[in-house]
Amino acid sequence: MIRMLLIICLIFLIETDAKRHRCVNSGVLFSDKIMRSPIVVYGQSISKKIHFETNTELLFNITFRVDCILKGEDIENQIEITEAGIKVGHTACQWLEPGERYIVFVEKWGTSMNSYRPLDFQEVMVDNMTYELLEKTCHLTRISPLHSKINKCPNVSISEYCPHDDIDTSITSSEEHPNNINFNVKSSYFDDDNKFYRQSNVTIIKDGSIITQIENYSKNSEIFNINQDYLYSY
Known part of the structure; x- marks a missing residue:
């Protein structure tokens, strides 16, 4: 009888401790x-x-x-x-x-x-x-x-499911950019015939002038725009 009571108490204590350490959804x-x-x-x-x-x-x-x-x-x-x-x-x-x-x-x-x-x-x-x-x-x-130099973000809110989302993608580094160049990047991601594209608007500010470049590139091609004497490339 005493042995049975001890077993019951032990089971109760184990169950109580398990509940206390259990994360319930x-x-x-x-x-x-x-x-x-x-x-x-x-x-x-x-x-x-x-x-x-x-x-x-x-x-x-x-x-x-x-x-x-x-x-x-x-x-x-x-x-x-x-x-x-x-x-x-x-x-x-x-x-x-x-x-x-x-x-x-x-x-x-x-x-x-x-x-x-x-x-x-x-x-x-x-x-x-x-x-x-x-x-x-x-x-x-x-x-x-x-202070991260590499973007490790997964794909999120893709336009197939979120066509009205405007996703801001940026990589913040501890290093500052020279020559008063300021990058403001807004990207949208979409799937077209199983090909992945990215569209970005990049604004370059230098010597008081503003140059706007719009780039569209896929896995296999890149387009570089040249305006006057300024060249911006990846």
């Missing part, structure tokens, strides 16, 4: 998470440390590498996400295992420029279905984080 649609989040980033969890643990809470500090800003701006390429995990008063929780790619929904938190905390939404682990979802979700951006 809250059922919020991806589009709703996007709409209700001030900042949405795509990237990889680098490290994870327990910040606070009780019988009701399990919170982590996450170091997260940002590869692309899907919503928001002026974000460093490495941020700290605090209070991720199981939190009292929250329906959703976050796990963010190191080495995995995720889309996370966060807000600024604390005084540090790189400090953020998750909203009451579960992260989305990146897989092939996620990439398809990003292409079909409208009003997303493809902005690289600060």
